Amino acid sequence: MDYLNYINPGIESINPYEPGKSIEEVMEKYNLKEIVKLASNENSLGPSPKVLKVINNFKDIHLYPDGDGIRLKSKISEIESINSDQIILGNGSNEILEIISQTFLSPNTESIFSKHAFVVYKLASKVRGSKFHEVNAHQWGHDLNGFLEKINDKTRLIFIANPNNPTGTYLSHENTLEFLNKVPKKVLVVIDLAYFEYVTAADYIKTHEILDKFPNVIFTKSFSKIHGLSALRIGYGFGNETLIEIMNRVRQPFNVNSVAQKAAIESLSDQEYLKESINQNTKERLYLYKSLESMSVDYIPSQGNFICIDTKSSGKEIFESLMKKGVIVRPIDLYEMPTHIRVTIGNRTENNIFLEKFNEVLYKG
Ligand SMILES: Cc1ncc(COP(=O)(O)O)c(C=O)c1O
Incomplete structure (x- = not known):
């Protein structure tokens, strides 16, 4: 294995890209029947x-x-x-x-x-x-x-x-x-x-x-x-x-x-489909802002289809707890934001499930 001494400089310090957890992986691991995935900034309406x-x-x-x-x-x-x-x-x-x-x-x-x-x-x-x-x-x-x-x-x-x-x-x-x-x-x-x-x-x-x-x-x-x-x-x-x-x-x-x-x-x-997706996101982004504010939770206002939420504790632990309850979000310690989680903006049902479970995790442990 001497050849491993000759890998291109820079590569040894790389942590491989960690994709969001897949639905199948989480279902199997926690024996869950339903999952809400808000981890990878996908369009919850799916393709046109x-x-x-x-x-x-x-x-x-x-x-x-x-x-x-x-x-x-x-x-x-x-x-x-x-x-x-x-x-x-x-x-x-x-x-x-x-x-x-x-x-x-x-x-x-x-x-x-x-x-x-x-x-x-x-x-x-x-x-x-x-x-x-x-x-x-x-x-x-x-x-x-x-x-x-x-x-x-x-x-x-x-x-x-x-x-x-x-x-x-x-x-x-x-x-x-x-x-x-x-x-x-x-x-x-x-x-x-x-x-x-x-x-x-x-x-x-x-x-x-x-x-x-x-x-x-x-x-x-x-x-x-x-x-x-x-x-x-x-x-x-x-x-x-x-x-x-x-x-x-x-x-x-x-x-x-x-x-x-x-x-x-x-x-x-x-273009109609794209407009519908934009409208849903704009509406749901505001809905999530309001809901988070009513829970006294801080977030970074976003122009995307995701919101970074400050959990004021370990984002990774909150992510783990949410996953056990069937909601996949993204911990972002990799981005040097250890207390935040990134949540993709979903449809109203998905967002409500997230809010409910997040509230449980924050206040009931
Ligand atoms: C800012 C940004 N750029 C580029 C990409 C890459 O997207 P894709 O390769 O799927 O087009 C992503 C994916 O998450 C992203 O967040």
Whole structure:
């Protein structure tokens, strides 16, 4: 096993990504009949019924997918009002983050992101042996001035999640523009929009304006959240066409499967369904805020489909107790938020079950 002494630098310090617990795993372990899963920011409405119809009729599993994703890119270009060659498809937006890191990070380079930001930025940097700066958060959100202070000659990538997972905080258009104007053009800024559909803040970023002004910005979007296609693994990035062309050299030839491509096209076409999902989330987010306030429980106001709740005790223990009662949430000690839990916003029934069990755990042990 001497070869284990030669793994790439950075990898030895990685803790593997811990996904939310699966329903089957928890049912079996605690002998439960019903589970409410509010752990991975999935859409509780599931995918659009139109998507399910397309998937159920899909037969061509013996054929390779369209490696260029031409039809899906054409649909995305229509929706984003950009050219197809400004788009790269990924096996989840996670793969886009990986491709960006693979393209720009190596042991002699640096990346910057916020403390309490999506963990994949750190993982992707570590795997490439690159140095990273985790900037202290400001009121749980990204401190962009702190980011600027960390930029040096070795900086290649800045990761910004807007809204951020797990905190649910967001950055305004004005603050983002002010920041981008100060970032040297040789640094690529990745703006991760996995949850942008859920944002209701009026001063949220306008991607077009940013794209037109800053060729050193790439946006990523996901089909795993509001589109309800997490299991199919599909997402995309969009930005400057030269950048996208270079990233496409790194991308695996058939990285996005045919079922996912078809489902994504159908989902983008079903705007009614997306609106319904947004409305449910906006309504239920307010409902959870009010309910938590009536329980005198602190939370971080969120622009996403999840809320971080301060349990004022061990988030991990609260998570364990809730799991035994059939509610799966997410402990976030990994994000250096040991007293918080992250709860996905579900439908009214799911939210009420969570609130009831959470109340029991908090006050009755
Ligand atoms: C902020 C953020 N970005 C990206 C992703 C990756 O999503 P996916 O690879 O499923 O598109 C997630 C998933 O939780 C996320 O929270």
